[in-house]
Amino acid sequence: MTMDAAVHDTDRAADRDTRLDRLRAARLYVCTDSRSVQDDLPEFLDAAYAGGVDIIQLRDKGLEARAEIEALEVLRDAAHRHGKLFSVNDRADVALLVGADVFHVGQGDLTSQQARAVLGPDVILGRSTHSIAQADAAEADPEIDYFCLGPVWETPTKPGRPAISTDPLRALASSASKPWFAIGGISAGERLAEVRAAGAQRIVVVRAVTAAEDPAAAAAELKQAL
Numbered sequence: 001m002t003m004d005a006a007v008h009d010t011d012r013a014a015d016r017d018t019r020l021d022r023l024r025a026a027r028l029y030v031c032t033d034s035r036s037v038q039d040d041l042p043e044f045l046d047a048a049y050a051g052g053v054d055i056i057q058l059r060d061k062g063l064e065a066r067a068e069i070e071a072l073e074v075l076r077d078a079a080h081r082h083g084k085l086f087s088v089n090d091r092a093d094v095a096l097l098v099g100a101d102v103f104h105v106g107q108g109d110l111t112s113q114q115a116r117a118v119l120g121p122d123v124i125l126g127r128s129t130h131s132i133a134q135a136d137a138a139e140a141d142p143e144i145d146y147f148c149l150g151p152v153w154e155t156p157t158k159p160g161r162p163a164i165s166t167d168p169l170r171a172l173a174s175s176a177s178k179p180w181f182a183i184g185g186i187s188a189g190e191r192l193a194e195v196r197a198a199g200a201q202r203i204v205v206v207r208a209v210t211a212a213e214d215p216a217a218a219a220a221e222l223k224q225a226l
Contacts, residue, residue: 016122026054027226029204033060049082051219057087092118112143151184166198173199
């Protein structure tokens, strides 16, 4: 191995270690679209991160690749300014091009081995799960760094997907060793209290922050409760 290659490998290991440390410390994960209607993506991202969001994922199925990359570059810059993580959904080619911290896939998307083949070892890899069996599979997969379980309640962001309730969260809380996030219909107040009582220490939200009049304040309220 050449000296340059050894230095590069050390840098990559440091990148992964930093990302893993931030993942383990993360409590609040937000998914947002590109904010094209509001036309305020940079302002929203800065407000959300400043309010306490640890990870932001861009999830906008309507974007063509070039527009998605442009929006992700804005997200990447905001994440780096705040010392937080940013996540790419589904598209491994796009994740590679923008230097994603996190790549997240659903049950029907790339396998973890396929994602690693494209992205390499230093990117954080996450997967959506919708049952204890799927969560157990993610827990057992050595390539998966974290997973989400839900939807806890039905949500318009995932139409047609049945709610799983808080019972699986209780089962998972006693067995999981990897970081995991409860997702689906969670908001400040009673619902957040319910998932916390079930043992969830981390949550993913969409509308609770993206639809808030003051995203920073909404994020701060959720983060404080977590």
